[in-house]
Amino acid sequence: MRYAKVHFEDVQVGDEMPALVKGPIRQIQLTRYAGASGDFNPIHQDPEFAQAAGMGGVFAHGMLSMGFVAQSVTDWLGVGTVRKLGVRFTALVRLKDVVTCRGRVVGTSEKNGERLVELEVWAENQRGEKVVTGRATAAIPSRLD
């Protein structure tokens, strides 16, 4: 079995990451994510609570969308490659939303013997509105390894 999905020599600034489509988001996934992550904020579970909080209804954990973004990177570059992932949550993800994760290579470098790929990453909903924006750094193997 090969672990390297993409080699450093194959990656160039401007390359686009294959898109990853997740959803539509259903309540059961938010409940599962609450249990798996330990984040039981009722704003993701209880419509009345979310309304009373002025949020116009239930919305997804930001961390679930970040998990989607992380998956989009590892699906392309391989598991165990992510060295850094930082995001901003820019819009709420609602029930029935479809979240598409995208990315683009913005830099390549070598540091401490690792070959690093820097990506601009984001996720957008079915209306093309960005719900997550961020950066990822992944260490990937070389064909020379």
Add this chain to the structure above:
Amino acid sequence: MAVQVNRSVIGKEYPAYVVTVERGKIKEFARAIGDLNQHYLDDAVGRASPWGDVIAPPTFPITFRDERADAETLLHDLGVDISRVLHGEQEFEVHRPIRPGETFTCRTRIVDIHEKAGRSGPMAFVRRETSIVDRAGDLVGTMRHTTVVRL
């Protein structure tokens, strides 16, 4: 009435807490995201991998919680209600993969609080940082959380 955030907690360090990574929890977490990568889910694939076991997805350390250092404790310290907070930003720095059975010591501190005018009114941005250190004393990763409080 505008909400006030207790700024005196800037610099506060929460009690260190110890977590042990459970095999089933890694799989539950990956499945909840819908990431069915076999390196997270299949023990045989894990054993045959360079890591010798399944590994955790990149955002898994968000499950490293302790009631003395969690979001509810933070809200209590800030003096705000859970209905007023949103997750603004999150960052993970990962120095090596995390495997089942590993034990880590986590330390969280409040790095900064600053207020800004947002689209829907004034907001406070509360930045916390959690370091994750293994039994050998090596830093395995760092989490940086930014919580937004609607004032």
